[in-house]
Amino acid sequence: MIKKQKTGKRTCKNKLVLLFTIIFLLILIVLSSSFACALGVIPSRKYYDFESNSIINNELTVMKDPGSKFTAQVYAKGELAEYISFEQELITSDAGSGSFNIPYTINLPTNIESAGNNMIEIVVEEVQGEGIGIGTLLSISAQVIIKVPYPDKYAEGKISIKGNKVGEPVYFTNRVYNLGSEDIDSVHANVEIIDPDDNKVGEVKSDSTNIATKSETNIVTSWIADVPSGEYTSVSTIYYDSATYQIRKKFSIGLMEIALYNLNVSSFNLGEVAKFDIALLNLWNTKLDNVYIKFGVYDDSGKRLGEYQTLPVSIAARGISSTDAFWYTKDIAPGKYKLKLEIYYGDNMFEKEVEIIVGMDYIEPVMEAISGQIVSRGADGKDVNIAQPKSRSDKEKDNNVLFISVIVISVLMSIIVNVFLIKHYFNRRDKKNNKNNPIEVYQQKNKLRNNDTQYTQLSQNQSILNSSDTSQNISRETNGEQGGSETDSNKYSF
DSSP, rough: HHHHHHHHHHHHHHHHHHHHHHHHHHHHHHHHHHHTOEEEEEOSEEEEEOOOOOOOEEEEEEEOOTOEEEEEEEEEETGGGGGGEEEEEEEEOOOTTTTEEEEOOOOOOEEEEEEEEEEHHHHHHOOSSTTTTSOOEEEEEEEEEEEEEESSOOOEEEEEEEEOOOEEEEEEEEEEEOBSOOOEEEEEEEEEETTSSSSSEEEOOOOEEEEEEEOEEEHHHEOOOSSEEEEEEEEEEEETTTTEEEEEEEEEEEEEEEEEEEEOOEEEOTTTTEEEEEEEOOOOOOOSEEEEEEEEEEETTTTTEEEEEOOEEETTOOOEHHHHHHOOOOOOOOOEEEEEOOOOEETTTEEEEEEEEEHHHHEEEEEEGEEEEEEOOOOOEEEEEEEOOHHHHHHHHHHHHHHHHHHEEEEEEEHHHHHHHHHHHHHHHHHHHHTTTHHHHHHHHHHHHHHHHHHHHHHHHHHHHHHHHHHHHHHHHHHHHHHHHHHHHHOOOO
């Protein structure tokens, strides 16, 4: 029974070692997969202007893992896939090379009915086996765009917006593409700025210019953002000869900000629950939902004496909403304390500290502490002091650093544990193998046999000695009895 239990324990430990080894190997595979599976293509997108019956010769460069052999099949798909051909449809790149090229040829037809951008997608797929389509592993693609002109005059474009500070210039750059078959003699832009209530709060116009066919130009206009912070929409109307097109894009001016408008405590007695009425002012020009506060009270040493999270509220554009926070003042002595408020709204958060004075029947905030660091213009045009908002992305960066640190520590711990268990396993196995070694077994048996022989010899010698001692004792006792008789007889003789 004892031997079976030991065997069971050894089997359990062996399974544990195997489990940790598998986990360790999986971690190594995951960590190395991003490097081993690296595959890229240059360029990822290429544009060509359509020309009737023209021939285009070019090539792609595929980046791969230089430490391994790579076999790929190449094919095309898309509206114009029939017009492209490759020198090789199955390409092999040996280990030691970090890239290989894929030459291609495009034979354009006389005419393409579909005007605009026509795409050819070149697909590169890793394969296993000797034939095309066997065991696809990795895949990557590149785009070839054939720009087919529109008949007559035709233009399209896009807009970029730079600048978002109140009272400073905002630049609108309209990039206009002449995609028609004729030149554009006159083109200009008119940009309107619209607030969330569809009111026009600004307008700028550009000078006129011209654009040759298959060409493009930038039309830049600027506007002074003399408006409150908030969200706005730019409406760009592009006039070219006798046609127009329009682009709408949202943008923001200033920061999405909330001000701590008021803080009040009424009907208070020390030792009871204090109710804080906190009023928040929305300086943004749209409604803010799910606004809440994490509320903490601290003494001069920084010890936290209470905390609370308020219920979420909604605040209308340029509006004020109130929320309540509570603090149990049992065992609190009169004096000065500090409130720390974390106000969360949207993807933003700002921290605010307010000093309060606690009396027997009152709590008063120090009003100067309510004002913030940044000055923003309110709905009535007056300046309102607020606190600097802090984006949640800053905290997310800290969390990402912490997460990566935890992953690294976990991998190191896994390596240490596996090395220890594997070393322990092999030591046990070596001991077991030594025990099963025939020479060792023979020597051990021989040693035990010699020990048994010596023990038997010692036992026999001890028996002889014991027998001899016994005989001597008997002889001594006999002689003693005889001598005693003589003494006794002499003792009583007269």
